[in-house]
Amino acid sequence: MEVFFGIPAADGTGIGTAFVIPDPVKRAIPQHHIKIEHLNAGWKRFELASENVIVELSKHLDSLSKTDPKDKIQREVFETYILMLGDPVFLKEVRDFYEKELFNIEYAVSFKAEEYADRLRQSGNEYLSERAQDITDVFGRVLDEMLDIHPFDINSVPDGAVIFANALSSSDTIILSKRKIAGLALCEGGVSSHVVILARNYGIPTITGLDDINKKVHNGETAIIDGSSAEVLISPDRSTIDDYKAK
Numbered sequence: 001m002e003v004f005f006g007i008p009a010a011d012g013t014g015i016g017t018a019f020v021i022p023d024p025v026k027r028a029i030p031q032h033h034i035k036i037e038h039l040n041a042g043w044k045r046f047e048l049a050s051e052n053v054i055v056e057l058s059k060h061l062d063s064l065s066k067t068d069p070k071d072k073i074q075r076e077v078f079e080t081y082i083l084m085l086g087d088p089v090f091l092k093e094v095r096d097f098y099e100k101e102l103f104n105i106e107y108a109v110s111f112k113a114e115e116y117a118d119r120l121r122q123s124g125n126e127y128l129s130e131r132a133q134d135i136t137d138v139f140g141r142v143l144d145e146m147l148d149i150h151p152f153d154i155n156s157v158p159d160g161a162v163i164f165a166n167a168l169s170s171s172d173t174i175i176l177s178k179r180k181i182a183g184l185a186l187c188e189g190g191v192s193s194h195v196v197i198l199a200r201n202y203g204i205p206t207i208t209g210l211d212d213i214n215k216k217v218h219n220g221e222t223a224i225i226d227g228s229s230a231e232v233l234i235s236p237d238r239s240t241i242d243d244y245k246a247k
Contacts, residue, residue, distance in 0.1 A: 001236045004210055008230040009189070009196045012205035013247050016182030018223040018234070019161035020214050021168070024151055027143060031107040042105035043095065049145035050085050053138070057081050060171065073201050077170045077194055081138040090116060106146055113139035130193045137169040157181065162223040162232075164214045170194035177202040183225035185213050185232050207232060 034042065061078040064071040084090070090112070098108040117132035144151060154172045157163065159180045167188040168176070173195045176184075183205040189195050199206040205227035217223065217234055224233040224244050233240065 001240065002216075002234040004185075004213055004216070004232040004234070006185070006207040006213070006230045006232070007209035008227055009186075009208045010184075010199040010204060010206035011227045012183070012203060013227065013244055014162055014182030014205045014225045015241065015244055016160045016162040016223060017158070018217050018219060018221040019157055019163055020217055020219055021154075021157070021163060021165040022152055023166050023214070027110075027140065027147070027149060029106055029110045029143070029147075030104055032104055033102050034104050036102065039099060039102075043098065045146060046094075046105045046109060046142070049142045052145050053141045054082055054085055056141075057171070060174065070201065073194075073198055074174050077134075077174065077198070080134060081171070084135065084138050085142070106143060109139060109146075110143060133167070133189075133193060133195075134170065137171070162225050164217045164223075166214050168195050170198060173198045173202075177204065183207075183223075183227070185210050185217075185223075185225055187211060187213055 057078050061075060061082070064075050064078075066075070093116075094108055094112045097103075097112055098105060101108070103111070113135055117135040120128045120132040120135065123129060143149075154175050157176060157179055161179075161181050162183045162185060163176065163181055164185045165187070167186060168184070173184075177198070181204060184195075184199055184207070186195070186206070186208045187210055189208040196206060196208065205225045207225060207227060207230050210232065213232065221235050222241070224236055224241070225231075226233075226244075233244075236244075
């Protein structure tokens with residue numbers, strides 16, 4: 001049996017089969033200069049990709065109850081993402097940079113989104129720092145749409161699994177909550193992140209700060225996660241499993 005310690009994020013105990021979510025393939029953003037006459041075509045591609053992402057987010061939003069308190073945080077996440085995509089101040093920054101520097105639209109969006117996220121990370125405010133992940137997540141979706149990149153399908157995660165990942169997006173956490181997962185063991189994610197807030201809301205035991213845990217665990221291993229003590233037990237013996245089942 002191996003035991004790993006992290007940072008407690010959401011209380012509870014879960015027992016299940018380990019499922020390691022692969023790290024996303026690093027998004028290769030092309031960078032090159034374009035001609036002035038190509039500006040409008042590039043901007044229209046960005047607008048179309050943003051609209052497609054908004055449609056997808058809106059579908060998730062429409063599936064949530066407007067009156068059930070349990071759906072309140074989930075609705076706030078998707079509403080925030082949609083607002084970010086339509087933020088006129090940020091869009092003006094992107095457009096000004098795009099037209100001035102004459103870089104391809106994918107690079108312009110990536111550059112400005114990361115610049116905005118860095119400002120939030122360096123704000124000195126924990127809440128704003130955690131929102132940086134939301135910026136990179138939602139505009140990452142737009143970039144994936146523009147570059148025709150198809151990330152890992154979170155819907156392929158089996159029910160009852162203990163999830164091991166470097167990090168998760170808020171939207172992935174919402175989808176996973178419907179799969180009756182037993183717990184989340186993450187390398188990254190602060191206690192004020194949307195992912196952790198959602199996990200608490202769903203009652204999913206969660207631990208963060210587990211350095212490279214997704215590289216030390218293999219699919220199919222029995223895993224126990226204790227959100228209170230911030231322990232993850234891999235391949236525990238029968239008596240340990242029985243003790244935790246009793247809990």
